[in-house]
Amino acid sequence: MDSDHADELALRFDAERPRLTALAIRLLGDQHAAEDAVQEAWLRLSRQDARSIDSLPAWLTTVVSRICLDQLRARRPEVLSEERPDSSAAHSDDSPSEAAVLAESLSEALVVVLETLSPPERLAFVLHDLFDVPFVTIAEILSISHARARQHASRARRRIRGQSQGRRSTDYHLVAAFLEASRGGDFAELISLLAPDAVLEVDAAARALGAEDLRTGQLIADTFSGRARGAALTTVDGRAAAVWMHRGRARMLFTFGIRGGRITRIDMTADPDTLSEYTRSRSTAQ
Known part of the structure; x- marks a missing residue:
């Protein structure tokens, strides 16, 4: 990579860094760990031929999300609830906008609720409801179907909604x-x-x-x-x-x-x- 291209890539990455850091903080709940995840994404980008990347923001979102997902899974074993059928799948179209408003109202309390979610639920909710990432991308990150990605986000919304009461x-x-x-x-x-x-x-x-x-x-x-x-x-x-x-x-x-x-x-x-x-x-x- 020539120096001019490297400098341009660094500038483009720096423009994305605040958004990526905010995403990683929501996913990991730890600023230092989030900054490390974003830095790891930069290292991976610097080893990549950036000219082959169609959309740098989308590529970086995917990479940071996968790094964070690996960290979340390393913190704890996968829980059985991730594999069970969602008995309330009929309600999987509950309003993400309502959940986003609720999440905003919870402020820091949302971090507590996120800790109760499985890694896929947490990633699906944060990416889709808070950062407007489409389910097709979330499904690719999690290596699951589009329908299951929607179910993870829906289950997360219901847990957050339940925690908002009482x-x-x-x-x-x-x-x-x-x-x-x-x-x-x-x-x-x-x-x-x-x-x-x-x-x-x-x-x-x-x-x-x-x-x-x-x-x-x-x-x-x-x-x-x-x-x-x-x-x-x-x-x-x-x-x-x-x-x-x-x-x-x-x-x-x-x-x-x-x-x-x-x-x-x-x-x-x-x-x-x-x-x-x-x-x-x-x-x-x-």
């Missing part, structure tokens, strides 16, 4: 709002989300890193304001939580006590054994 969704929204306010330094919003007598409890490992117990919502708000930029919404024992991940491994875990629509307690855990168990459970969860 108390768990309310808790997800509350914790997601707390993380957003923390990152944005919105002290007033943090105060509104925390009970006045809220407590922060840290374990010995977190204390060794400089964290300390706090006893009022105001002190907690002051501590978290402008922070938590690397934390993401997750679940622990079916409850809304937050985790700071680095290179696919949990480094800090935050669990929340919620009562009366406000956060009453935050437990900060940096214990290596607890974090390792969380990482293992995340990689094998249904």
Whole structure:
């Protein structure tokens, strides 16, 4: 590849990078892993004769999706639900636009729901409903029929729709709002989300890193304001939580006590054994 062509290809790839990174983040739920997946796509592109590629955006979408799919499958074994017939296939034409609106409304809570999906369900939903990739392309990526690709997306929509209802969704929204306010330094919003007598409890490992117990919502708000930029919404024992991940491994875990629509307690855990168990459970969860 001559230098001029290589430079042009690099520019074209850089123009696609933000979209590819956003796609990979939705698929993997981890920014560092997503960036690695996009970089791997660039390496594959640099070894490819780009002149043979009809549509570079479509080619890159396929490559990044397959890289992410391999990572999702490596995290956990394929689940039986991927192979069972979809008993509700008659409803496979439920509205993707409705699901997309729902997904947008869930914000970070969507990441939690995506973790409950099988890799094909997750890929089909994210690609089609969030990034408008046609089912014919999704079927090719998954090496399945067009009908099964539609079924995976439909099943994902129903799970997301179900998770959007009830108390768990309310808790997800509350914790997601707390993380957003923390990152944005919105002290007033943090105060509104925390009970006045809220407590922060840290374990010995977190204390060794400089964290300390706090006893009022105001002190907690002051501590978290402008922070938590690397934390993401997750679940622990079916409850809304937050985790700071680095290179696919949990480094800090935050669990929340919620009562009366406000956060009453935050437990900060940096214990290596607890974090390792969380990482293992995340990689094998249904």
